[in-house]
Amino acid sequence: xxxxxxxxxxxxxxxxxxxxxxxxxxxxxxxxxxxxxxxxxxxxxxxxxxxxxxxxxxxxxxxxxxxxxxxxxxxxxxxxxxxxxxxxxxxxxxxxxxxxxxxxxxxxxxxxxxxx
Numbered sequence: 001x002x003x004x005x006x007x008x009x010x011x012x013x014x015x016x017x018x019x020x021x022x023x024x025x026x027x028x029x030x031x032x033x034x035x036x037x038x039x040x041x042x043x044x045x046x047x048x049x050x051x052x053x054x055x056x057x058x059x060x061x062x063x064x065x066x067x068x069x070x071x072x073x074x075x076x077x078x079x080x081x082x083x084x085x086x087x088x089x090x091x092x093x094x095x096x097x098x099x100x101x102x103x104x105x106x107x108x109x110x111x112x113x114x115x116x
Contacts, residue, residue, distance in 0.1 A: 002026055002105055004095050009110030016114070017083045022095030022107055024076040030100040034071050034078035038091035038112075048093065049080060062088075085114045 008020040020036065035050035049069040051057045057069050068081040078095055092109040099105075 002028055004097060004105050004107035006093065006095055006107045006110040009093060009112045011113045011115065012085055014085060014087055014114055014116050016085050017081070018085065018112060020080040020082065020093055020095075020110060020112075022078045024097065024105070028076055028097060028099060028105065031073070031076065031097050032100045033096075033098045034069075035096050035098075036069060036078070036080045036093055037096060038089075038093045039109075040088075040091040043091075045094075051078065082112070085112075087114045087116045090114050 003025040004022050006020060006022045008018060010018060012018055033050050033052055036048040037045050038048050039045040047060055048063055049057060049059045049067055051069045051071050066084045071078045090113050093112050094109040095107045097105040
């Protein structure tokens with residue numbers, strides 16, 4: 001069974017930066033989209049950023065210009081560089097891989113806490 005493992009979360013002051021990474025426990029062939037989602041307490045999970053196999057990136061309006069998503073297809077990894085963090089970015093961040101056959105794989109999440 002494939003697992004996605006996130007790393008890089010933590011506590012940071014407002015204005016600071018964090019870099020999240022997500023790697024699959026074994027190679028998944030033909031991944032279409034990779035993405036990051038987040039869920040704050042009492043809130044629904046929301047899309048943060050996605051990136052296609054061709055490198056096209058899509059961002060939530062709230063993170064545009066501050067976050068950058070990238071992927072390494074040879075290593076089945078996706079990263080999220082988060083700059084100029086705000087307290088409202090506090091959430092559990094999870095990665096998701098979607099294969100071309102429609103199967104979706106989720107990580108268990110990593111906590112990001114931004115203090116004011």
